[in-house]
Every structure is written in structure tokens, then in C-alpha cells.
Amino acid sequence: MTEQDDISRDAELPEPELATPGRWSVSLVWLVPLVAALVGLVLVVRAYLQAGPSITITFDTAEGIEPGKTEVKYKDVVVGKVSSAELEANHEFVIVHVDLSKEAASLAVEDSRFWVVRPRVDMGGVSGLGTLLSGAYIGVDVGQSDKARTEFEGLEVPPAVTNDQQGKRFQLRSSDLGSLDIGSPVYYRRIPVGRVVGFDLNPDGRNVTIQVFVDHPYDRFVTNRSRFWNASGVDVSVSTGGVRVNTQSLATVLVGGVAFQSLPGDDPGEMADMDAAFPLFSDQNSALAPPDGDQLKLRMRFFQSVRGLAVGAPVDFQGIEIGTVSGIELEYDRDKKQFAALIDATVYPQRLGRAYRGLRDGVVDHDHGDEQPINADRQVFTDMVNQGLRAQMRTGNLISGQLYIALAFEAKAKPMMVAADDGQPLEVPTSLASFDQIQQQVADIVDRLDEIPFRDIGRDLSDTVRSARDLLRQIDGEVTPELRRLLEDVRATVNAANQSLAQPDAPLQQNLTETLDELDRAARSMRSLTDYLQRHPESLIRGKANDPDPTDNFPNE
Amino acid sequence: MATQPLCVCEHCDAVYRRRALARREIARCLRCGAELYRDQRYDLNAMLALTLAALIVFVIANVYPIVRIEVQGVASEATLWGAIMATWNSGVGVVAALAAATVFFFPLGQIALFLHVLPALRRGRVPVHFSDAMHALRLVQPWSMVEVFLLGALVSVVKLAGLAEVIPGIGLWAFGILTLLLTTLTGFDLRRLWEIADGARR
Numbered sequence: 001m002t003e004q005d006d007i008s009r010d011a012e013l014p015e016p017e018l019a020t021p022g023r024w025s026v027s028l029v030w031l032v033p034l035v036a037a038l039v040g041l042v043l044v045v046r047a048y049l050q051a052g053p054s055i056t057i058t059f060d061t062a063e064g065i066e067p068g069k070t071e072v073k074y075k076d077v078v079v080g081k082v083s084s085a086e087l088e089a090n091h092e093f094v095i096v097h098v099d100l101s102k103e104a105a106s107l108a109v110e111d112s113r114f115w116v117v118r119p120r121v122d123m124g125g126v127s128g129l130g131t132l133l134s135g136a137y138i139g140v141d142v143g144q145s146d147k148a149r150t151e152f153e154g155l156e157v158p159p160a161v162t163n164d165q166q167g168k169r170f171q172l173r174s175s176d177l178g179s180l181d182i183g184s185p186v187y188y189r190r191i192p193v194g195r196v197v198g199f200d201l202n203p204d205g206r207n208v209t210i211q212v213f214v215d216h217p218y219d220r221f222v223t224n225r226s227r228f229w230n231a232s233g234v235d236v237s238v239s240t241g242g243v244r245v246n247t248q249s250l251a252t253v254l255v256g257g258v259a260f261q262s263l264p265g266d267d268p269g270e271m272a273d274m275d276a277a278f279p280l281f282s283d284q285n286s287a288l289a290p291p292d293g294d295q296l297k298l299r300m301r302f303f304q305s306v307r308g309l310a311v312g313a314p315v316d317f318q319g320i321e322i323g324t325v326s327g328i329e330l331e332y333d334r335d336k337k338q339f340a341a342l343i344d345a346t347v348y349p350q351r352l353g354r355a356y357r358g359l360r361d362g363v364v365d366h367d368h369g370d371e372q373p374i375n376a377d378r379q380v381f382t383d384m385v386n387q388g389l390r391a392q393m394r395t396g397n398l399i400s401g402q403l404y405i406a407l408a409f410e411a412k413a414k415p416m417m418v419a420a421d422d423g424q425p426l427e428v429p430t431s432l433a434s435f436d437q438i439q440q441q442v443a444d445i446v447d448r449l450d451e452i453p454f455r456d457i458g459r460d461l462s463d464t465v466r467s468a469r470d471l472l473r474q475i476d477g478e479v480t481p482e483l484r485r486l487l488e489d490v491r492a493t494v495n496a497a498n499q500s501l502a503q504p505d506a507p508l509q510q511n512l513t514e515t516l517d518e519l520d521r522a523a524r525s526m527r528s529l530t531d532y533l534q535r536h537p538e539s540l541i542r543g544k545a546n547d548p549d550p551t552d553n554f555p556n557e
Numbered sequence: 558m559a560t561q562p563l564c565v566c567e568h569c570d571a572v573y574r575r576r577a578l579a580r581r582e583i584a585r586c587l588r589c590g591a592e593l594y595r596d597q598r599y600d601l602n603a604m605l606a607l608t609l610a611a612l613i614v615f616v617i618a619n620v621y622p623i624v625r626i627e628v629q630g631v632a633s634e635a636t637l638w639g640a641i642m643a644t645w646n647s648g649v650g651v652v653a654a655l656a657a658a659t660v661f662f663f664p665l666g667q668i669a670l671f672l673h674v675l676p677a678l679r680r681g682r683v684p685v686h687f688s689d690a691m692h693a694l695r696l697v698q699p700w701s702m703v704e705v706f707l708l709g710a711l712v713s714v715v716k717l718a719g720l721a722e723v724i725p726g727i728g729l730w731a732f733g734i735l736t737l738l739l740t741t742l743t744g745f746d747l748r749r750l751w752e753i754a755d756g757a758r759r
Contacts, residue, residue, distance in 0.1 A: 016564070016573045016584040016593050029603040033610035036734070040613045043621065043727060071632070133629045 052100035064136025079104030111143030115155035166216035174280035179256035193218035225269030229287035231259040297425035323347030392433040618731035659702040
């Protein structure tokens with residue numbers, strides 16, 4: 001069968017209708033892959049445009065970091081993602097590769113810091129609790145530099161202060177760190193306003209510089225007149241004022257802290273600059289003491305025990321603490337052949353306040369005027385010593401026996417010259433304190449008592465007593481019987497005398513009575529005679545007249 | 558011409574004599590107006606265009622995450638291969654292998670085979686290993702189950718939406734489009750490719 005036959009056989013069959021669609025329909029189907037390609041292209045381009053820089057961060061451990069999952073968050077906004085984590089060649093670090101997003105490209109600058117946010121519990125509290133559920137993420141503190149950087153060292157602990165926090169950083173100088181640590185709070189009137197963000201040992205190893213950060217808006221309370229002090233722990237002071245316990249808060253007892261306050265006074269001073277340096281005082285009292293000004297070194301020699309005097313003991317003038325003892329040494333005085341306690345003290349004459357300024361102005365005025373201030377201080381003290389200023393060691397506390405150095409004027413002080421300024425500390429003559437004087441006098445009395453030969457006296461006394469006893473025994477044995485006999489005789493005599501005298505009819509008594517009667521009669525006669533002679537004196541010559549009538553006598557009497 | 562000289566309308570069973578078509582012509586049934594057949598070259602063009610689109614979309618679907626789930630700040634993104642690996646790691650290796658085959662390898666094979674066959678045919682030549690490729694294509698087509706995967710993914714997304722914040726990813730949209738494209742490609746009659754190849758050999 002040929003093709004022609006087929007056609008002829010099927011000739012009766014109808015042919016389908018034929019139509020030609022427009023030419024445009026051809027290109028229509030190609031729109032599909034075109035659109036798909038466009039979409040793909042858009043996606044690729046978008047991915048390319050959105051891709052930020054890739055950075056690497058080194059951490060000690062990749063704990064909680066999961067490649068492809070762990071995010072980098074800044075202010076809780078996802079700004080990147082960990083793409084991979086690998087071990088460094090020496091197995092010391094973990095290198096984490098992070099793809100930052102385009103918008104976060106500015107994060108990769110010189111002073112940016114990265115750390116892993118994990119749940120943490122420390123003295124300052126609990127942080128990162130949210131990561132218990134979401135898993136760890138990498139936190140960023142965006143730096144302010146505009147220098148790009150792609151390799152970072154991750155922090156092991158979150159920074160105490162991030163760059164976006166408003167506030168100011170200050171430096172504190174201290175001789176030691178105390179119980180402070182990073183994160184220790186900073187208090188202003190017992191309100192926590194900041195924290196310790198770092199500390200360094202100074203290169204010379206003598207001091208410590210502590211960085212604190214005070215949050216906005218409290219940073220404006222830090223002025224150039226502010227005083228910082230260590231508020232760590234409990235400050236228990238026993239003084240004549242009683243027992244005082246001072247602490248900023250219970251937390252400072254545990255974690256330490258720093259407190260600051262402006263010096264009392266109307267003028268709060270100007271706001272301190274960023275990174276201003278302040279001394280860190282050991283306690284509030286020393287921090288808020290008036291400014292010390294220049295210091296003056298004093299030296300004193302005490303020829304007595306310094307038990308109870310410690311380095312740091314106060315030096316006091318008229319009850320004002322003007323300095324502290326800075327050194328105690330023992331020295332042998334060859335001339336006096338005795339040991340002397342050499343006490344060095346640092347005093348701050350400015351603490352004497354207005355009175356001292358007056359004194360100093362006087363000194364500076366009559367001097368050349370361009371005198372060095374330290375010399376003026378020395379001059380003032382030299383003058384005061386010449387006027388009788390003496391150092392005394394006094395008992396500050398009778399119970400604990402603590403001593404302090406008191407500078408006081410002594411009226412009876414002998415004039416004493418002070419060596420000229422030769423770079424050595426100013427030597428202040430010493431005198432005994434009143435209490436010590438009493439002690440000295442008691443000692444003198446005791447010395448005198450010591451000189452009394454009690455032993456000899458005792459021996460003599462003992463001899464005397466012995467001989468006395470002998471004597472008594474003798475008296476007792478010999479004299480007493482005699483004496484008794486004598487006494488008996490005496491009694492007998494007295495009895496006899498009694499008998500002879502006391503009995504009315506005793507011959508002596510009778511005689512005596514008669515005698516007395518006679519005497520009486522004689523006296524009466526004598527009186528009559530004198531009366532008569534008074535009246536009749538002529539009778540002495542003429543003799544007695546006749547007796548007149550007795551009644552005549554009366555009118556003449 | 559080796560093709561059947563007759564053609565029956567699929568819809569009304571009217572028989573027509575097949576005749577050659579001019580470019581871009583469509584043969585229609587006289588009775589019911591349904592399309593009987595159309596210019597073959599046009600079919601090849603469409604198939605090639607769709608295959609290319611399918612390839613692009615397939616790449617997108619596999620590169621971009623299908624879904625992003627956030628629960629309490631825990632975010633998790635899943636790509637197709639991430640999901641397959643997770644399935645493998647959870648101990649059901651057979652399921653993972655099956656998913657990998659039906660959602661990745663078979664669709665990819667389908668696209669690759671079409672790409673092997675279609676451009677040559679379009680230029681009027683018979684590609685090498687044409688018959689092997691066509692047999693493979695016939696074997697692969699029923700196993701390509703992107704649409705099943707898409708349905709499963711959609712169901713999971715809807716169910717998860719109550720528990721977590723579910724954000725459909727670019728991959729999910731791509732799989733949707735891929736499903737449409739592959740379905741269209743599968744809808745083409747492979748027999749016509751044979752016919753075209755015969756014509757080309759001639």
C-alpha cells in the first residue's frame with residue numbers, strides 16, 4: 001500500500017481546521033524561564049548586596065557556638081551569623097568565622113569587642129538568662145573607630161561598659177586594689193551609679209590605677225572637687241565617739257565598691273572631664289577631710305617606750321589631726337647612752353586651716369616673698385618650735401593603749417633652736433606628756449622609796465623588838481612581883497591614912513577641928529580689934545574707952 | 558512520513574486526516590473545536606523554555622531555606638538538604654533516602670534528561686543515546702514527587718504556625734513554582750519526541 005493509496009482512501013475524511021496563532025505567542029513561553037532567571041538573578045544580587053564583611057573572632061572555647069546557627073547580635077538585633085568554627089593550628093584558640101550583614105558592616109572596626117553571651121552568675125548578679133532557651137549568641141560592642149578590621153580577639157567575659165553606654169570613665173589611683181573587682185559598684189549617696197570597669201598595675205608596680213565608669217546622668221556629679229573612697233567592706237571604727245559601723249550597702253561587703261562625693265561646701269566645682277584622675281582614699285573620713293595641701297616631714301626623738309604607737313597613728317595639734325606617723329625607728333644615742341625612738345611623721349599644715357594661713361602669710365611676708373611654699377611651712381613650724389611647740393606622746397585610748405603624737409605649746413619650755421633646712425625632716429623637740437609626767441613622778445617617788453634601807457630598818461627593828469621582849473620578860477619576872485608588893489604596901493599606907501584621917505573621932509581629926517575652932521576665934525577677935533581700932537583709933541594711944549551701949553554702934557555703921 | 562495519517566479528536570472521537578502543519582499552526586477539531594495537534598517545533602520551544610525555568614527554580618529551591626521557625630528567640634532555618642540530613646540523622650535513613658531521591662535526584666534527572674534531548678531535537682538533530690535518555694525519562698517521571706513534598710511542607714508549616722512563628726522561605730515559593738513547571742513538563746507527551754526524532758532522522 002502506497003502513501004497515495006492511503007490518501008485516496010482517507011480522502012473522504014475531513015481535514016482539520018488550520019489556524020496560525022500570532023507570532024508573539026512564541027516568545028510568551030520563553031517568558032517563564034526568563035522570569036525564573038530574573039528572580040534567581042535578583043536573589044543572587046540581593047544576597048551579594050546583603051552580604052557584609054566576613055570576620056574572624058578567636059575565643060578560648062566555642063562552647064555554645066553552633067556554625068550556621070549562632071547569631072551575632074547588637075542591641076538584640078541580629079547582625080550576623082557564625083558560618084564556621086575551627087580549631088586554631090596550635091589548638092589554643094577557636095577561630096569563629098562570622099558573616100556580618102550588610103547593614104552591620106560598620107561593626108567591623110578597630111575597637112569593636114565581641115564576646116559570647118551565655119548564662120553567667122557572678123557576684124554582680126545573673127546575666128544572660130535568656131540564652132538558656134535561645135542558646136548562646138555573640139554580643140558586640142561597636143567601637144567608635146572608623147578603621148576597618150576583620151580579625152578580632154573575643155572577650156571571655158562581657159565588658160562591664162559598652163561603648164554605646166552614656167557616661168564617663170574616670171581613673172582612680174590607689175596604693176592597692178582592695179577588694180574591688182571589675183563590676184564592683186560605684187556609689188553616689190549610696191545610689192549605685194556606675195561600676196569598676198578595669199584596673200591596671202602601674203608600670204612601676206607601686207600603685208594601681210582603677211577605671212570606673214559612671215553612668216549618665218550621674219556623671220555630672222563627678223566634679224573636679226569630688227573625692228572617691230573605697231567603700232569596700234565594713235568600716236568599724238572605735239573612737240572616743242563610740243563604736244561606728246559604716247558601710248555603703250550589704251553588697252559592698254561582699255563585692256567591694258567605690259563611693260564618691262563632692263567636698264562639703266557650696267562650690268561643687270566644675271564637671272570632671274572624661275578620664276580625669278582622682279586619688280582613691282581608703283575611707284570616707286580621709287576622703288572628705290579638707291584638702292591636705294603640701295606636706296611637711298617632722299622628726300621626733302622620744303626617750304621612752306613607744307609601745308602603742310603605730311605607723312599611721314595620728315599627729316594632733318590642739319585636737320586637730322594634722323598628719324600621721326610615717327615611720328618608727330630605734331636609734332642609739334651615744335652621748336646619752338640610751339635608745340631613742342625616732343618617730344617620723346608627715347603633717348599637712350593646711351589642715352590647720354585659717355589660723356595656719358595667717359601664720360604662713362606672716363612668714364612669707366617678712367621673708368623675701370618668693371619663698372618656696374614648703375619652706376614657708378617649715379619656717380612656720382620652726383617659729384612655733386621656738387615659741388615652745390613640743391611633741392608629746394599621749395595615750396589616745398586607755399583601754400587599747402594606743403598612743404598618738406600631740407603637738408602642744410609648753411609654757412615652761414626652754415628655748416630650743418631647730419636645725420636649718422638641710423633636706424632633713426624638721427626636728428621637733430619632745431616633752432613628756434602630763435600623763436607621762438605623773439608616771440615619771442611616781443617613778444621618782446618609787447625611786448626614793450627604793451633608797452630607804454628597809455632591810456636595815458627591819459633588822460634594827462627586829463633587834464629592838466627582841467631586846468624589848470627581853471626587857472619585858474625581865475620586868476615581868478623581877479619587877480612585877482616587887483611592884484605588886486609595893487602596891488600592897490601603898491594600899492596599906494593609904495588605908496592607914498584613911499583610918500587616921502577619915503574617922504571623925506580620930507585624934508588627928510579632933511585636934512584639927514579644935515585647932516580650926518581656935519583659929520576661927522582668933523580671927524574673930526582680930527576683926528573686932530580692927531573694927532574697934534577703926535572707930536576709935538585714939539584708943540591706940542588713950543586705951544580703950546568704956547563699952548558703949550551696943551545699940552549705939554548701929555547708926556554709925 | 559512515518560506518522561499516523563489519521564488523528565482522532567480526544568474529546569469527540571471525530572477522525573481527521575493528519576496533514577502537515579505550517580509553522581506555529583494548530584490543528585483543531587471541526588466538531589468540538591478542541592486542539593488536535595500543533596506545530597511540533599512550538600512544543601519543543603515550550604518544553605525547553607519550561608525546562609530551563611525548572612532548572613533555575615530547582616537551584617533556587619535547593620539553595621534557599623524552605624522555612625524559618627522561631628520559638629522564644631530560638632531561630633531555625635531549614636533547607637531541603639538540611640531537612641534530609643536531619644531526617645537521616647534522626648535514624649530513619651530509608652525515609653531520608655526516599656525523600657532525597659523523589660524530591661532531589663529524580664526531578665534533577667528529569668530536568669537533565671530534557672535538557673539533553675530537547676535542544677538537539679529543536680535544532681533538528683537526534684541527540685546521542687536518544688532512546689536510552691527517553692527510556693530513562695519515562696522511568697524517572699513517575700518518581701519525581703516535588704508536589705508531594707510541597708504538600709507535606711505546607712501541611713507542616715500550617716501545623717507549626719500555632720506553636721511557633723513560621724516564616725515561609727524563598728525555597729518554599731521556589732518549590733511551589735517548581736511543582737507547577739514539572740507538572741507541565743510531565744504533561745507533555747513523550748511520544749511526540751519520538752515522532753520528532755523520527756522526523757529528524759529522516
